[in-house]
Amino acid sequence: xxxxxxxxxxxxxPVGSPLSLECTVEGTxxxxxxxxxxxxxxxxxxxxxxxxxGQISSEVPxxxxxxxxxxxxxxxxxxKLLLSDSGFYLCAWENRDxxxxxxxxxxxxxxx
Amino acid sequence: AQTVTQSQPEMSVQxxxxxxxxxxxxxxxxxYYLFWYKxxxxxxxxxVIRQEAYKQQNATENRFSVNFQKAAKSFSLxxxxxxxxxxxxxxxxxxxxxxxxxxxxxxGTRLTIxx
Numbered sequence: 201x202x203x204x205x206x207x208x209x210x211x212x213x214p215v216g217s218p219l220s221l222e223c224t225v226e227g228t229x230x231x232x233x234x235x236x237x238x239x240x241x242x243x244x245x246x247x248x249x250x251x252x253x254g255q256i257s258s259e260v261p262x263x264x265x266x267x268x269x270x271x272x273x274x275x276x277x278x279x280k281l282l283l284s285d286s287g288f289y290l291c292a293w294e295n296r297d298x299x300x301x302x303x304x305x306x307x308x309x310x311x312x
Numbered sequence: 313a314q315t316v317t318q319s320q321p322e323m324s325v326q327x328x329x330x331x332x333x334x335x336x337x338x339x340x341x342x343x344y345y346l347f348w349y350k351x352x353x354x355x356x357x358x359x360v361i362r363q364e365a366y367k368q369q370n371a372t373e374n375r376f377s378v379n380f381q382k383a384a385k386s387f388s389l390x391x392x393x394x395x396x397x398x399x400x401x402x403x404x405x406x407x408x409x410x411x412x413x414x415x416x417x418x419x420g421t422r423l424t425i426x427x
Contacts, residue, residue, distance in 0.1 A: 234414070234415075241420075242420070243403060243417040243418055243419045243420050244403070244417045245417075246414055246415070249414060259414070288355060290357060292357075292415075299345055299362075299409070300347075300359060300362060301347075301359070301407075302359065303349075303356065303357035303358075305354075305355075305356050306356070306357075308355075
């Protein structure tokens with residue numbers, strides 16, 4: 201069966217520090233991968249998606265970047281965090297057979 | 313661009329009652345999918361139910377069912393025999409049928425099931 205792993209679960213970082221959040225998927229190949237952000241009490245906003253290795257599409261201009269170095273690995277990064285980068289970040293993968301998205305457990309990022 | 317609107321920020325019902333959550337959407341697409349996701353206090357996003365726009369029959373998953381009205385662009389979720397474990401944020405979401413399948417979410421409805 202397919203599983204998605206996302207870590208860390210919680211992260212507290214100072215302003216100006218770098219960021220690296222990692223997401224990996226098991227049990228499937230060539231999935232579409234997504235990074236979403238959820239502000240407190242709000243819906244989810246799509247940040248990046250990838251349809252293959254090295255292929256990244258950005259939905260909103262921001263201080264973040266994404267990379268897909270391997271088929272089932274999706275990384276969210278920043279060189280210098282801003283206070284506004286705080287939020288709950290969710291990785292998701294898409295089952296292309298039935299067009300369903302499944303989410304990881306999320307990372308709560310607090311930038312202080 | 314597609315938009316999804318959930319007009320009920322919060323709802324509260326007694327255990328075992330039936331509750332209906334509303335969702336409307338706006339799109340010019342003809343082929344698409346609609347979803348309801350549940351986010352409990354753990355914040356894990358859990359897929360509850362999916363509806364294909366080309367299907368007239370409403371989707372059902374055990375106690376969860378939808379009322380899909382394509383012409384009205386309405387997609388409500390009905391929870392029957394509600395349980396304490398149904399307490400969560402519920403998000404309605406839209407996805408086009410072609411291209412990378414990007415979910416567009418509503419703002420969510422906070423549902424509380426009272427004992």
